[in-house]
Amino acid sequence: MSEELPQQLSEGRRSATAASLADGEWHRLHRASPLLKGGIALIAILGVVITNMRERLIQAFVPQYTEGGDPVDFVFEGGLVGWALLAVAIVLVALLIGFWASWRMHTFRITEEVVEVRSGIVFRTHRRARLDRIQGINIARPFIPRLFGAARLEISQAGQDANVQLAYLGSTAADELRREILRLASGTREQREARIADASGGSLLETRVGEFLAPELDPDEAPPESIVRIGIGRLIGSVLLSTSTLVLIGGAVAIIVVVITTDEWGFLFGLVPAVIGFGSYWIQRFTRTLRYSIAGTRDGVRVGYGLLSTTNETLPPGRIHSVVVDQPLLWRAAGWWEIKVNRASQATAQNASAAVANTTILPVGDHQDVMNVLRLLLPDLTDLDSVRLIEAGMAPHGRSGDGFVNSPRRAAWLRWFSWRRNGFAVTMDAFFLRRGAVWRELVIVPAPRVQSTSIEQGPLGRMTRLATVHLHTVAGPITARLGAVDVDAASAFFAETAGLLVDAAARDRSHRWGASDSSAESDTDSPVTPMSSADSAATPAEAHVEPRREEGPGL
Template identity: 55%
Template sequence: MNSLADGEWHRLHPATPLLRGGIFVFAALGFVLANLRERVLDLVFGIPVGSGDPLEEIYRRGSVGWALLGLAGALVVILIAFSLSWRAHTFRVNDEIVEVRSGIVFRSNRKARLDRIQGVNIERPLIPRLFGAAKLEVSVAGQDANVPLAYLGSAKADELRRDILRLASGARRPAAATVDPEAGVAEAPQPGATVGEFARDRVAEFLAPELHPDAAPPESVVRIPPGRLFGSIVLSGFTVFLVLAAIALVVGGALGGSGWLPLAIVPAFIGGVGYFVSRLTRSLRFSIAGTPDGVRVGFGLLSTSNETLPPGRIHAIGISQPLLWRPFDWWRVRINKAGHSSSQGAAGEASTTVLPVGTAADVARVLELILPGYTGEEQRALIERGMHSTGGSDGFANAPRRAAWLRPFSWRRTGYAVSAGAAVLRRGVVSRELVLVPLARLQSVRIDQGPVLRMLGLASAGLHTVAGPVSASLGVLDADDAVRLFETVAAGAVSFATSDTSHRWNHKAGVFE
């Protein structure tokens, strides 16, 4: 069995230097030659600037051979530099780490411990997809700790991700494997393969589902219709900003002259259209499905991306509903995780967005994947009330009426509940928010009481997790309820963290295949 996770050193896709910067080098060289060719020819061949077409002048002087020789020499130097860069860029995966070495003059070495892996992302930008290549990024806990492998053969990237996740899960590697250190990484056309066959392979890859049936269920648990996706983008804060800016420009032009108005509106209009198109294309073909090694989220039309989040790596879950989405009952789901991918996620948002827009039923299906222990009937009812209830006797310890002095509009929806190993916080009235924090992932808990809160018999509370878009805090609570939250959550965090083994979800699975 050939595997890139055999502990040996391997090289990346042969087109890697070109894909990582060579295209831009050739583009920049062409731009310079196109704009400065007369001065270059004056310097090299002594052809005066302004003497006519430089190419005709080269031909007239009989210097065509020297010009071609110089061009060939420059190309050879560039190709040699690319080749040396490719040969110096190697990686290996063993039972403990993913390690990457790169650089010719300045060497670098990056390592990612398997027990700290927070996710494995495979990104297929448009140009690398034409070469059958993909970027694999190992997301690790820590600042700037990710380890990218750009680029691998597309199929080999999928296989390597599966092997990395199985090693991280605690499964043992096979006793022996026959490998060729450079086999299979490039995925170049086989001898005798025609250009047409290569083109058909690339077209099939473009049309294939983002989540391969062998690696995940073929059906995503959530489908986002294009109309809903488009509506969610239009009904966003950016649209409101554009509308207000346009109104301000029109009013300002009417009051003080409109000569500058087109100069301000046209660039803003072009930028807004580009923003909407980018968010729309990035979220098309969105899919989320469960795999034996975690939850896989995929999206994208021309450039695609899919990331696998192993069990036990999600530290907080945020369910939110902007005001403009409320008539349609649309919601967004985001998470906190210790590692962050360098690439954007669905809808151009952060990679921590696991559902860009969905109904309440979609949210329930996503929660079953990312928080599998929180799927009982009681928990589902609690989530439903937390999303839609406006307070009262709904299973939450809600803020008292006197909290209206500090939260005149949102005090009714401010409250918490603890159930089935997770703390559930509810807040917000303009933008409704529900936050779930698995107690096994909790880092610390705090309650505060300043002089104003003390005078009103209130306190604020916060549950600390890794940094991310989800903030698990409540601004006002009854002081006694805040103390009960502190005691319950602190005791539960110790208990569930001690018994939690989700971070080594396959440690009894034995040898993986």
């Protein structure tokens, strides 16, 4: 790989088509990127600092100037107009050069195998990510960049903050680039029909407005209608009936009791920060969930959120490590559920604004919505048996013959309320864990994603002949662990699972989800071919030298 940049680099702007951005050459981002990434904030902060510390700054640099009078007058009277203008000009030019340099040094390229980003002026970073290991591609449009018609493309990989960011690209270029990257990653050999960019001759303003109001889901790629619609009433209801409301009410009751018993009205002020805190949480959750949409595309599920700042993310097949369908207590009357997932890409708290690891897939939905979303998330589980298991998993009680292996009666010692619901079911493709009576949960773990499994028993379990089974997946909001299972059932589960995991991993082809069977064979990356073992023992360094080689399956 040569360090020389070609003289003529195309920019990630609206004019550049995606095909030319994903052609394996180095490209630059949108020209306004440094400004959008923090330049505006920097200038605003500088302005605030200068206005607040005007007197002191002037004292520091121009000691002759004495207090009183307007500095502008001083400048005029002293004949210093030229110097003042020069200083301002120097600062501006320095800023512009800095922005220009950071824009110029920030390049990316997308080849058949990897996506690479180089950035930084003094501290250079170079990040390279394999395409078949993509965990999801997110397009975020924060409010101000959105006004400028720019979008941030985030390619998440497995690991903490292991994402490749392209900030910023032109809005349409980002959409097309995502489609192109997903095509390359999917392993489809045939070129998909390139969409003819609508070269409408409208004014700049018209295209901006068009982009701003454009639906979150590209109508050409996804069915235009989201399969779930969250009405404003349901959204408000779901936020107000959340568990945090219970906590707030509990706190309020406690404080009122304290006030009444001690007659100290001052305690009431303790409520103020709590109300402010919960209020902002509610509003944040509310605005985030506005304009929620979810739809299936050829390259996975696409989930969109947000009113002013929007994000929408495509999760390719096989990137969801476990799914939970749960129902907080207060939602039961309304029959609402939420769906969360475990994903291999995680964001730390500092980087949470990047909204990478978005684990809530369905913020609130009724029974039918849940079934629709699950069909998208887990396309393997659409057969009648699986659907029946999902239905049984959401039922209030377990019954004999519902497909689940339920806990025995003696489990009531350990699971006072939920022993009737506590149970598991196993199919060829997935594990189902049903638990919780107050907070009902159904955990579904696709078999190819389970890393390992364990069975545990403590002293209490020994006394009651119960055990705990645990399916280990990547970290996330879900722990696929089921306690108080009959010890013989648990042993049988453990024995069966060990074989099932190996088979499921061998059958799994989702790392190149678009590759047809014939091309998958020619890829020589079958996960169970011992022949390739010598080859694939390559160290990462070797893989860098020769990025074209097909390695083992992706994440």
